[in-house]
Amino acid sequence: MTTGGAHASDVPEQFQDPGLEPHQIRLADRSEKNAKRVERQVVAILLVSILASVVGVVGYFAIPVGTTLMDVRLSTLVIGLGLGLGMLGIGIAAAHWAKALMDNTERVEKRKPIPSSPEVREEAVEQIATGIEESRIGRRPVLKGALVGAAALAPLPFVVPLVGGLSNTWDVNRFRHTAWGDVPEGTGGLLPDGSVGRRLATDPDDRPIRAADVTIGSAFAVIPHGLPDEEHYLEEKAKAVVFMTRIDPNELAVSPERRDWSYDGIVAYSKVCTHVGCPVALYEQQTHHLLCPCHQSTFDLADEAKVVFGPAKRALPQLPITVDTDGYLVARSDFHEPVGPSFWERDR
Known part of the structure; x- marks a missing residue:
């Protein structure tokens, strides 16, 4: 006998699955116009990243180093800002893209025995292909081009000074x-x-x-x-x-x-x-x-x-x-x- 609480027989052996929360509809899901606006925002952020990377590389060549301490500080500042803003822009754009444009439909996959069967593997490959399609990158060439450009240019403020320094012949x-x-x-x-x-x-x-x-x-x-x-x-x-x-x-x-x-x-x-x-x-x-x-x-x-x-x-x-x-x-x-x-x- 128990007091002040439920009897042991009243406790279920297994709790019921509460399920998923109701799906939240985003602005980009309501109309293609809203999706295009988000796309332009992501492209704008990536363009800022590209511009920052270019400024960092140009600053490396344009600002002379070795004349005054101010020149050294200015050159380091420009290269650092170019590298930092270039990488930061890609990160912000990727997060905004993922949250606002990519498919966010909740899916549940029950645990399966290991290893997976050939059928399951084929299904996984299909899901990956579906995910790529649902990311809408194939249907948004401007967005894809901006991402590729930003990713290609962002490391340059770091790589160019490194390669430039290594290319100098060592003269003892x-x-x-x-x-x-x-x-x-x-x-x-x-x-x-x-x-x-x-x-x-x-x-x-x-x-x-x-x-x-x-x-x-x-x-x-x-x-x-x-x-x-x-x-x-x-x-x-x-x-x-x-x-x-x-x-x-x-x-x-x-x-x-x-x-x-x-x-x-x-x-x-x-x-x-x-x-x-x-x-x-x-x-x-x-x-x-x-x-x-x-x-x-x-x-x-x-x-x-x-x-x-x-x-x-x-x-x-x-x-x-x-x-x-x-x-x-x-x-x-x-x-x-x-x-x-x-x-x-x-x-x-």
Whole structure:
């Protein structure tokens, strides 16, 4: 006996199938005029996608890169907007097409044994053919053409810059020389032996650095003093940028040929990772390790920036430095090896 509820015998063994909700008639189903209006809306969205893709590709060729930072940002913005709006337009058009034009009649198919019989397979093929027919793509050539055009052009803002970059011939000579090897008037300091070296300066304010201002454990992003803000400024700065710190001289492992490349524990190394060129900048003061944030290549600055972890295969190039007669840090010479990724080694 039960109280406050139904008896156990009143509970059915199987619940009745509630069935499908009533079918909702859409505006496009009421008349061909409404369907045509929806079709024009989808085509308009796809045309916006096509236009955005074309603008992205044209922007890649029309906006010069490498003169000023604004040009780089504008080029990246145009390519990104072209790619994003191109893909977004296709997605919105596809969703609108599916919701407003494609057949939305509810169908129920009961579960069948596996595998299906040949008859069922034939029926599935017929259903696919019916679905293609009911999507009305065959009867709407303008819509089909717009979709094909948008889908074909949308990836171009991504593909064209990629192919354009890969098509450039790798010229290692471009990375054998940096601005450290040049000493324009007003950018150098006089060395005791009478030679002149280019002064090290802080990035981005271009302030020459005195050796006395570099304390143990401090970190500096360094560029050549007096780097002119003109054409190819970004390229020259990217090649020449240096990471500098001061380490207790007793902790430095220095090879005989590099004994005069540092000054009282102050060492300077290229900031361009030798793996794929990312800027290394994460410095661990206690371990003297410099980490690349892209793929975690790790370099030991206390041991001539040799690789201790990660995919990089070559130590960071070291910039030979000393002080001038006024106490400012200067470069003795340019790097003694190419900076950047070690792609050039693959040609050996």
